[in-house]
Structure formats: structure tokens, C-alpha cells
Amino acid sequence: MEFGERLKQARQAQHLTQATVAQALNVTRQTISSWETGHSYPDIDSLIRLSDYYHLSLDTLIKEDAGVTETLRKPEVLRRIRPITQLLLVINVCFIVAILFTQHLLIAKITLDVMGLLNLLAITRLREFTDAISDDSSVSRWQRCRRWAYLITLLLTLMTVISWLTLAGPLADNLTILCGALWLAILLAEFSTRHDRRTTQKRNAD
Numbered sequence: 001m002e003f004g005e006r007l008k009q010a011r012q013a014q015h016l017t018q019a020t021v022a023q024a025l026n027v028t029r030q031t032i033s034s035w036e037t038g039h040s041y042p043d044i045d046s047l048i049r050l051s052d053y054y055h056l057s058l059d060t061l062i063k064e065d066a067g068v069t070e071t072l073r074k075p076e077v078l079r080r081i082r083p084i085t086q087l088l089l090v091i092n093v094c095f096i097v098a099i100l101f102t103q104h105l106l107i108a109k110i111t112l113d114v115m116g117l118l119n120l121l122a123i124t125r126l127r128e129f130t131d132a133i134s135d136d137s138s139v140s141r142w143q144r145c146r147r148w149a150y151l152i153t154l155l156l157t158l159m160t161v162i163s164w165l166t167l168a169g170p171l172a173d174n175l176t177i178l179c180g181a182l183w184l185a186i187l188l189a190e191f192s193t194r195h196d197r198r199t200t201q202k203r204n205a206d
Helices: 003-013 018-025 029-037 044-054 058-062 066-101 106-133 138-165 170-205
Strands: none
Touching: 003 029, 003 044, 018 029, 018 044, 044 058, 066 106, 138 170
């Protein structure tokens, strides 16, 4: 018997409605229905509350259901991946700073460029993996960090203008390249967000 069937059987055995269970667990009736039909699974906190509410052990609820086990593992996987992603991002920022102030060491600068690109590729792959195992998409992340992205890019743009006015030379050139790349990344993120919104709207309309 699958997890959803066990939930439904436990509820019906106690002569409870989905609305009653939903109210007790502080979720919607649609959520209870989705759990019972196997369209989604509860998180660990909801699972514990279900176990207490139906007076069933956790082992009984999730026995031989790979879907529940996989869902419970996702937060742990995401928790372990998140520090790696953050570390790679910090390293990438350090690369960018080093590139900006390495004006005369051409070989070192090229090496840093390559390392930065490889590091960016690693971050992208990790992001794709986290998107695949979580409900947090790249679009939702962009919505959260959008304000900071614009703020940082505008500040760097101001620094670039000042460096050109003060004839900073190679530093001005490097800042110009960096600002151009950041504005391009912002444009791509905005375009991707609008495209995904339109796709979602069409899917909902159908």
C-alpha cells in the first residue's frame, strides 16, 4: 500500500473528513487531497503531525514508499549543497577583485579569468541540480536578489564612470568589462523571467 492510500485509510477509519484533518494540521483541504492521491508529499514536520494525529508510527506511514523517502531526503541534500554554492560564489568574487587589480601580470590575469569561468560553470551546474530537486526555481531566486543585483551593478557603473573621469587607465577598462557583463547578465535574467511567466500563464490558460 502506498503512502497516500495509508493516509486515506487512516482518515476514513477514524471517520474524519479531509477538511477536518486540514484544519487540525493548519493546511488546506487541497493539500490533504494531494497527499492522499500521491500528487505531493508532506515535509518532515507535517509527517510527524500526521503520525501523531492518526496515532500511527512513522515507519507505518512511509513503509515501502520511495516517493516519501526521496522527499524527506531533499532538504538534507539542499542543506549540504548550499554552503558549497555560497563558497564558490565567494571565490568567484575574489577572482573578480583580483582581475580588476592585476594590471600588469598578463599570465596571472588569464589564469584568473579561466579559473573564474570554471568556477562559474560549477555554480551553474549546482544551481541546475538544486532546481531539479527543489521547488525553488532560478526565477524565484532572481526575484529575491533582483534588487541587490541592480544596486551592486549601479554602484560598479558609478565607479566605472569615476575611474574614466580620473583617467584610471587599465582599472577603468576592467571595470567597464565587468559592468558590461553584469548588465548583460541582468538583461538575460529579466528576459528569462518574463519568458517563464508567459509560459506559465499559457499553461494555466490551457
